[in-house]
Amino acid sequence: MASIKMYTATWCSDCRNAKRYLLQKNVEFGANVQVLGSGGGFTSKALPGFLRTLVTPYQWLGMWRSSENRSIHISETLFESEQDQPLTSEQVDKLQEFENELISLDKYKGGHSEYLTVVTHSDEFTGAVALFKASFGGDSLITRLDLAAYIRDVPREICRILRDDVKPNRYELGRKGQELRCKIGGGLPCPRPAAVSGKKLWTNIGGGWRHALRITPNNDSSFQEGLLATVPQMMAYLHLRHGLVNSVLSSPVAEFELPLTSLGLNDKDGATVIRRGTKLLGPPEGFSHVGRNVKIAVLFPRDSEWTKEQLFWA
Secondary structure (H helix, E strand, O other): OOEEEEEEEEOOOOHHHOEEEEEEEEOOOOOOEOOOOOOOOOOOOOOOHHHHOOOOHHHHHHHHHOOOOOEEEEEOOOOOOOOOOOOOHHHHHHHHHHHHHHHOOHHHOOOOOOEEEEEEEOOOOEEEEEEEEEEEOOOOOEEEEEEEEEEEEEEHHHHHHHHHOOOOOEEEEEEEOOEEEEEEOOOOOOOEEEEEEOOOOOOOOOHHHHHHOOOOOOOOOOOOEEEEEOHHHHHHHHOOOOOEEEEOOEOOOEEEEEEEEEOOOOHHHOOEEEEEEEOEOOOOEEEOOOOOOOEEEEEOOOOOHHHOOOEEEO
8 A cells, every 4th residue: 555645735825834734645546546635715605696696707716716724735746845844936836836737627628638636515615626647557558546636625616617617528426315416428438337257356346346335235246246437437436425535445457368348237238348457445535525415526638548448346
């Protein structure tokens, strides 16, 4: 299990004297996955609903980003800083660069990107925004996913703006009461459970993803069932349990010596060749959702093939 430290800065009038402290979490996705969150300073809860409609998304973002006391968390693998030392002007610029990357969605509207953005909120006044960065092997296939930055206590109106600004390449989940709603966009294949035949690298296939997503286990031990899903889809599912996930553990992403064949749970599904997979080794940990009617949006680059690869989650 790898360890990733987080640097945290709270924006103030003089960012060079930003308050900072360290957080540390352990997580893996294949080799490694990190997920966390924090922020604040501006809220829309005091404004009447009709007045909020008169404010443009650009104005909302401008008001929020001009507010103080919001905190951004950045992986220390990406940001170097001496504890208790004032920030240099270059480091202040670096903080601003990370916040720009966290909020800007242009990278998802065309071309390749190594980033994913996860936006979560509910009926409460604030939500969270997290930025993840993918790493790739020599064959340009994803091998790990790390947290790059996150902000918690993001005003709900800002979360809505970010959630709605990338169409159609976003994967959305929503929960209203006991009902779960899903919107698929961006050319992602439909996720589905799948039985497999052929050489298997794990025992007890099916236990990992079911336990992680809190789905009733299949009592038939001879039924080798996994979940076919892309990385954006699995990130959305993991966030159903937490407003911000801070720990996920899995086996390394494996390339099968002989591709597995999905038989499908219905004849109409047909067969799917599965070349890579991983096994979730436990449930995610993180900050709980606050409020009802949870909404999750995973925003991903439109032209990046790694976001469309179906992995076999055992």
